[in-house]
Amino acid sequence: MNYKLVTTNERPDLIERGDEIVIEVWPEFMLNDAVANKWFFQLYEKFPEYQYWLLDGKEIVGIGNSIPLFWNEKLENLPEEGWNWAIVKGFKDKEKNIKPNLLCALSITINPKYQGKGISTEMIRSMVQIGKKHNLESLIIPVRPTLKKDYPLTDIEQYITWNREDGQLFDPWLRVHEKLGGEIIKVCSKAMNISGTISEWENWTGMKFFESRKYCIPGALKPVAFDIKKDVGIYIEPNVWVKHKIP
């Protein structure tokens, strides 16, 4: 594959087009995590060398976001708050001038026109390359298993043990990591926290929520809890911490 890797340092003009692709690909409710809304766009300004795109000529093939952070405990102790923890930790470490030792992936999105062509593997390799360039020890990722959305009632701990007949992991996105030598560390059960009013959830999903209870929402990895009286729906997204070596 002959795609060019560029970072925000080199091509800040790509931020807008990359964001259009992200909006096209992700379920709308996933773009409403309060922590993400506070910090995500600052990544391009504060950590431009860790935000990148793969390009096919002028077109964006994939968008990758990551943040360096410091963690000197065992990876088994990584926080349950996964994604939400990592982005805040990265910014706070930078503020305090703490030298990072790990790179944490925050998002990988493939342009729909280029999905299913193995580009996700190139995106992870590119992230490892960026980590290596900055002398970081390992890449950690709160992985969002993509097909978990089809099994919202199954516990994620159980789901990640599912294998295909050939012995490889059932989940395609976890499988990409597995094939590249990624090691599953553990589930992070509260990786993101998306809260909205009933009408916000109705706008995000196109569904109606008449009663207070849990609902399965298209694209959500587990049910979302609604309280009509309190006018709130809360989705706590579980992910899986995965580690890749940086050679």
Ligand SMILES: CC(C)(COP(=O)(O)OP(=O)(O)OC[C@H]1O[C@@H](n2cnc3c(N)ncnc32)[C@H](O)[C@@H]1OP(=O)(O)O)[C@@H](O)C(=O)NCCC(=O)NCCS
């Ligand atoms: C998940 C994603 C990154 C995968 O990228 P991709 O480049 O399209 O995937 P690949 O072509 O590398 O395929 C990887 C595996 O997934 C399988 N796959 C791809 N699309 C699939 C789909 N829609 N359903 C089921 N399996 C699928 C491929 O067959 C391949 O399986 P294999 O191991 O048997 O060969 C991409 O679909 C995407 O951007 N999704 C939306 C954002 C997202 O969920 N990002 C991940 C969380 S950060």
